[in-house]
Amino acid sequence: MSTSSENPKNSASSETSTTSEASRNSKTSAPARPAADRSLKPKDLITVGTFTALYFVVFFGFGMLGLFGPVVHAIGIVLGSLANGIVFALYITRIRKPGMIFLTAMVSSLLMVLTGHAWTSLLAAAVFSALAEVVLARGHYRSARASVIAYGLFSLWIVGPILPLYFQHDAYMADMRTEMGEGYAQAWEALFSPAFLAGLLTLVFIASCLGGLLGQKMLRKHFVRAGIA
Template identity: 40%
Template sequence: MSSTTRSEETPAAARGLSARSLVTIGVFTAIYFVVMFGTGMLGLIGPAVQFVGFLLGALINGTVLMLFMVKTPVMGAMTVLGAVVGLLMLLTGHFWATLLFTTVLGAAADLIVRSGGYRSRSRNCLAYAVFELWMLGPLLPIFYASDSYFADVASSMGQQYADEMQALFTPWLIVVFMAVVFVVSLVSAWIGTRILDRNFAKAGIL
């Protein structure tokens, strides 16, 4: 999994997306979304706990997507995964620009992984951290239409919850939080590579 040049890309990468790789993308997208959505549900406890849920999801999914990148070394895999995640977010009532964020950052992750020949641990980790910045998408209205955003929150979660969230989710804190997400994602991806080495590789799965 050391760094390689683009001329040393895997045979799967050279073939591009296939029916088999699309099935794999579907499976990992489902796992990624269930983990992300499940940990996000912790936010029902309170607005502050949303931050915990976001970070926990990023921590767990580090291993999920590190395995995904190893099992699906194909240009476009992260883009498709991101697009599907974005669509699922739209279907669950999140801001439309989330789809743009997940797709564009998925494409950026694809380019980063490809630049390492699909075997660079450091670039795979960086790709995951970049992709996880899509979490800014659902929160983007806070920067320019906060009143309507928190009015929607109040209609679904109650006025007290909305007021507490508005006091906590300020633009500057969101920016700081995204920086934390990036760092946590890098660390979780690195942990993911260690887990793959100790379990999947030794078991002959990779």
């Protein structure tokens, strides 16, 4: 008498093959995840405006120390860069999208031009904010280290208002004499040599990085706990 039976090994192999094929088909047919939208939305632009205003108030406030003399002005630039590190650290956590730093730089430098500073403020802001954007992008806008370095680079745009001293010297000094007086202008000209400017920018970068680190520490200790960041 003939009996029909199925080989258990063949049956298991067939089931495994069917399962694998179904799994492959499922993966193939699954819709691809849409890419994250990295464009700035209206609410992002409001945040940009808020933090740009806060940044500029701190920046301009320390800049007003320049009324007490060129040396104090230089100190104010360094201290302002240090203080704004906290603002920048919090700012990064609120948007994390390309263009935010560039917009802040361009608005801030435009305000400088509108208050009587040189057009080179816009040029320097565009260059250094673009470099900052590259660093932030490489850190996916989430790296604390990238944030600190990016802020250090961004802060160097302050060189913009000073640049005409070296390639439009006479016109620059004439404007300063008119606005600040002969004594102030002479002290400024004597202080701001190319070597001094290079040293000042180095200090600005260092102070900005320290400010960025301070901002990161405050984020972890206070802002995150309070739900602000």
